Amino acid sequence: MKHTGIMVAAVVAAGLVVSAEAQEKVQLKIELPKPQFTGTPKDIRSPNLEPARGGKPRPAIDVPAGADKVLSKDCKVTSSDPEPIIGELAFITDGDKEHDAATYVELGPGTQWVQVDLGAEKEVYAACVWHYHGEARVYRDVVCQISNDPDFIDGVVTVFNNDHDNSSKLGEGKEKEYIETNEGRPFAVNGVKGRYVRFSSKGNTSNEMNHYTEVEVYGKP
Amino acid sequence: MNTTTFNRRDFIKAAGATAAFLPTFSVLSQEYKAETIGPAQDQVNVGVIGYGAEGQILVDAAIKIPGVRIKAVCDIWPYHRQKARGLGRLGHDVTSKTVYEDYREMLAKEDKNIDAVIIATPDWMHAEHTNYCLKAGKHVYCEKEMSNSLEKAASMVKAQRETGKILQIGHQRRSNPRYMHAINRVIRESNMLGRVTHAYGQWNRSVAPFIKDHPRLDIPIETLQKYGYENMEQFRNWRWFAKYGGGPMVDLGSHQIDLFFWVWDCVPISVTAIGGNDYYNRQMNDNVMAMYEFKTKEGKINRAYYQVLTTSSRGGFYEQFMGEDGSLTIAEIAARGNTVQREVRAGGPEESQWVEFAKQGLVVQPKKAVSREVTSNVAVDARVTAAADGWPLPVDLLKPAHMPHLENFFDAVRTNNPKLLNCPADLAYESAVAVLAANTSVAERKTIYFKPEEFHV
Numbered sequence: 001m002k003h004t005g006i007m008v009a010a011v012v013a014a015g016l017v018v019s020a021e022a023q024e025k026v027q028l029k030i031e032l033p034k035p036q037f038t039g040t041p042k043d044i045r046s047p048n049l050e051p052a053r054g055g056k057p058r059p060a061i062d063v064p065a066g067a068d069k070v071l072s073k074d075c076k077v078t079s080s081d082p083e084p085i086i087g088e089l090a091f092i093t094d095g096d097k098e099h100d101a102a103t104y105v106e107l108g109p110g111t112q113w114v115q116v117d118l119g120a121e122k123e124v125y126a127a128c129v130w131h132y133h134g135e136a137r138v139y140r141d142v143v144c145q146i147s148n149d150p151d152f153i154d155g156v157v158t159v160f161n162n163d164h165d166n167s168s169k170l171g172e173g174k175e176k177e178y179i180e181t182n183e184g185r186p187f188a189v190n191g192v193k194g195r196y197v198r199f200s201s202k203g204n205t206s207n208e209m210n211h212y213t214e215v216e217v218y219g220k221p
Numbered sequence: 222m223n224t225t226t227f228n229r230r231d232f233i234k235a236a237g238a239t240a241a242f243l244p245t246f247s248v249l250s251q252e253y254k255a256e257t258i259g260p261a262q263d264q265v266n267v268g269v270i271g272y273g274a275e276g277q278i279l280v281d282a283a284i285k286i287p288g289v290r291i292k293a294v295c296d297i298w299p300y301h302r303q304k305a306r307g308l309g310r311l312g313h314d315v316t317s318k319t320v321y322e323d324y325r326e327m328l329a330k331e332d333k334n335i336d337a338v339i340i341a342t343p344d345w346m347h348a349e350h351t352n353y354c355l356k357a358g359k360h361v362y363c364e365k366e367m368s369n370s371l372e373k374a375a376s377m378v379k380a381q382r383e384t385g386k387i388l389q390i391g392h393q394r395r396s397n398p399r400y401m402h403a404i405n406r407v408i409r410e411s412n413m414l415g416r417v418t419h420a421y422g423q424w425n426r427s428v429a430p431f432i433k434d435h436p437r438l439d440i441p442i443e444t445l446q447k448y449g450y451e452n453m454e455q456f457r458n459w460r461w462f463a464k465y466g467g468g469p470m471v472d473l474g475s476h477q478i479d480l481f482f483w484v485w486d487c488v489p490i491s492v493t494a495i496g497g498n499d500y501y502n503r504q505m506n507d508n509v510m511a512m513y514e515f516k517t518k519e520g521k522i523n524r525a526y527y528q529v530l531t532t533s534s535r536g537g538f539y540e541q542f543m544g545e546d547g548s549l550t551i552a553e554i555a556a557r558g559n560t561v562q563r564e565v566r567a568g569g570p571e572e573s574q575w576v577e578f579a580k581q582g583l584v585v586q587p588k589k590a591v592s593r594e595v596t597s598n599v600a601v602d603a604r605v606t607a608a609a610d611g612w613p614l615p616v617d618l619l620k621p622a623h624m625p626h627l628e629n630f631f632d633a634v635r636t637n638n639p640k641l642l643n644c645p646a647d648l649a650y651e652s653a654v655a656v657l658a659a660n661t662s663v664a665e666r667k668t669i670y671f672k673p674e675e676f677h678v
Binding site: 034035036042043045085086100101102103106108109134206207208209 | 274277278281300303304306307310311427429430432433435437438553554555556618619621622
């Protein structure tokens with residue numbers, strides 16, 4: 001689907017108007033892994049959980065034409081956990097999103113982050129994160145930030161945040177928590193510029209650990 | 222054994238001396254009791270055999286229980302041993318030096334450090350692992366099904382009797398407060414449903430491919446074969462191979478068919494099942510439909526139907542118990558079943574008897590259904606809004622599903638009192654007989670008739 005001649009006023013979280021011009025838009029197409037829920041289902045309760053979607057896919061994300069490219073493939077990944085429990089950080093951008101013991105990284109308890117180095121400043125229009133999607137579970141305090149500072153001290157823009165009680169101290173988020181599935185959690189970013197993209201989480205409803213199968217960052221190469 | 226264990230043993234001695242005087246608690250009082258037996262810091266040191274998906278679920282729940290400390294983990298897969306080391310990050314004593322490939326080595330080296338063992342290995346190894354641990358003086362929580370062989374399951378019952386140790390089998394619904402309330406109080410004590418003549422259970426799942434082998438994580442073939450597995454595909458998909466498991470009928474049916482025994486407090490006289498490996502090219506049946514006849518202690522015949530499908534998730538998973546006065550629909554996830562449905566004939570004028578049940582806390586009185594007269598939506602007919610007629614159960618479970626059953630196990634361990642167990646081995650053996658017989662009935666295409674003595678070891 002294409003949208004032409006649409007006036008877009010994209011406003012980033014920092015309050016800067018990026019553009020207000022006629023742009024051709026395209027629907028972001030995300031390649032999804034197979035659904036892989038196994039084991040005993042669980043009763044998941046969360047005060048900030050999004051309503052059930054009844055099996056419906058998430059709404060499509062429209063991005064400017066040419067801004068639908070995967071920027072993160074095979075990019076270098078660093079982490080707050082110097083010694084992941086299992087897996088390797090390279091799994092996170094290797095393009096393998098399938099759920100399997102061999103495809104995800106497990107980081108320790110508490111708030112942990114993984115950081116993708118896009119290699120240079122890029123204009124980011126969307127991102128998607130897959131944690132562990134082998135069972136229905138909710139990851140706590142899912143936050144995505146973009147910056148040109150590898151230490152995330154200066155010029156940090158938060159583009160997704162469902163930490164409703166600010167327990168990870170990255171700011172109070174307005175997004176809803178969600179049940180992890182093979183769809184991951186895609187979200188629009190609106191052209192934020194930066195070289196580094198950082199994803200945080202703080203355990204999940206099954207255990208205290210943090211897991212990342214894949215992240216993808218989309219934008220203009 | 223660390224210093225806290227000395228205190229625990231002192232406590233157990235004292236508690237054991239008084240155990241004989243404990244009254245027979247009702248199921249709900251056991252929930253209360255879980256918080257009152259001994260000091261919360263009373264530590265039980267635990268080893269784990271089998272740290273796959275189910276083992277991790279059990280450990281995740283167990284470590285939420287005060288006083289449970291994981292000391293060592295055994296798994297033949299290096300990947301799982303690596304994963305187990307994460308428990309050290311949570312304050313448990315699992316390090317590179319306390320993860321083992323061979324359970325015998327773990328028991329030998331950790332003998333003084335372990336009081337109890339959680340076993341979550343493939344079914345065919347349950348008996349070997351359980352019996353070894355019991356004879357080594359350890360208490361055991363073993364996942365269901367007891368075994369894919371009745372002879373092996375019987376050996377577990379015998380080993381428990383010989384050793385006198387605690388052995389809990391992982392039919393976790395037996396300790397779920399929602400199920401305990403529904404079956405013990407609503408059905409059995411209060412007789413809200415009248416005579417429950419029929420039961421139904423199902424667990425339907427979508428099509429799922431085999432878990433694929435990944436070279437990155439392969440176990441060396443010589444190691445696999447040392448432990449009896451032909452190859453990595455069979456190891457990772459063991460539930461579908463007759464040598465290792467009983468297929469979906471046993472994996473899933475064992476939980477739900479066990480409830481028929483609980484509700485009726487008797488054993489079946491026959492099972493007639495059909496099914497087969499009709500969709501996948503696998504060893505075990507991918508669909509089974511089994512009908513059981515139970516003969517109650519009063520001589521009445523009740524019938525139950527069970528279905529497991531692996532090619533459609535239609536209807537999901539739940540259990541129903543149908544009585545002359547009402548029916549209970551329940552599922553391990555409350556959103557899929559948590560209500561009692563009243564038969565129109567039951568409850569007297571203005572359903573007064575059921576209102577009284579609600580006042581007693583057995584169910585929650587539903588709000589009146591919207592009547593046809595007060596709605597502009599002519600499609601709504603109060604007479605057929607079944608959900609509005611449901612009387613929800615008032616009990617909730619806010620913990621992980623396996624946690625109450627583990628709490629029950631650790632309560633029994635702390636007091637050294639097997640009588641506290643909600644699912645001891647001899648009880649679990651009864652349902653194992655019935656569940657394994659369904660596969661036999663499918664294979665032999667005939668009704669299997671049981672003798673009462675077959676359910677006892």
